[in-house]
Amino acid sequence: MSDTARRHRASSKSTQLADIAERTGYSLATVSKVLNGRSDVAAGTRQIIEEALRDSGYTKRISTTKNRKLIEAVFQNFDNIWSLEVLRGIVHEASAHEMSVVTTESGDRSHPDSRWVEGVLRRQPLGVVLIFSNLTESEKSRLQAFNIDYVTLDPAGDPSPDNLSVQADNWTGGLIATRHLLSLGHTRIGIITGPNSMLCSKARLDGYKAALDEHDIPFDPDLVREGDFSTAGGYLQGLSLLKNSAKRPTAIFAGSDLQSMGVYEAARTLDLKIPEQLSVIGFDDVQTAAHMGPALTTVRQPLQDMAAAAVRMIIDKSHGRPIQNRSIYPTTLIVRDSTRPLEISEPH
CATH class of the missing domain: 3.40.50.2300 (Response regulator)
Incomplete structure (x- = not known):
């Protein structure tokens, strides 16, 4: 890109943000804070500016995805074996693509505290694996503004056809x-x-x-x-x-x-x-x-295969490869020693 083109892009970006600042009545610095995921902005102010950014079609220009080597996994907590199985799958697949993984614990099983988004926006990962239900519209808009893809693993609710998800049968x-x-x-x-x-x-x-x-x-x-x-x-x-x-x-x-x-x-x-x-x-x-x-x-x-598939979805989408938005993995019966035929003498 020529120096002239770079100057034109920077000028266009500043003009857009200035327009949003003027439209909302907030300073350019406040608009920039919201855009960059800073936490020191009142919730009402953030909502107004985010809506203006969304209505204007503004998308934050970030470094090329080729330079983004981070996958973020958002869990409720890590206090059980189930979460560890999922994390193993995420880490193994990310490592195969020479990527690192950062984890976040937040909120409850059905939906985490929305403050997790602020951390994601600061870190700007290539994508996020979410272990909970679908996002709120505000959360979707904030991730989309940063071109951050997300996949819901084992969604609590029925995921939208437009959202990426992985689950079992x-x-x-x-x-x-x-x-x-x-x-x-x-x-x-x-x-x-x-x-x-x-x-x-x-x-x-x-x-x-x-x-x-x-x-x-x-x-x-x-x-x-x-x-x-x-x-x-x-x-x-x-x-x-x-x-x-x-x-x-x-x-x-x-x-x-x-x-x-x-x-x-x-x-x-x-x-x-x-x-x-x-x-x-x-x-x-x-x-x-x-x-x-x-x-x-x-x-x-x-679980590990499902988690790995979620990471591959993010990577494939970033490279423009065709993907299925919804992936459902088969379940299989594993017979061991905790079940046996019912004897006639046992009570019904």
């Missing part, structure tokens, strides 16, 4: 988990879902219902508990299902391996042996599942 996972227990003769099967607000929880529950329907077994709401995908939640909901011996299920489908760990502890509390008196099946197949006592039968969703 949760409905089939729920179906094959329940079919497995039914094939062993269990008909009174408890289920501990994840939060009802999350798409994956609803899909796994629907798969459970479909398997029951295949065997003409009526759906019993009394056998359903809403969990939170945590070990502590699995323990509490496991106790709730098992404490009444007269209505106790002979098998439990826990909506995650972490919840299965909680069910194991609940069974021990009640002196119930797994699998002799209670069959348990999980979901995820995290690394520790095979080393539980007994080894956990579970439905595998390829």
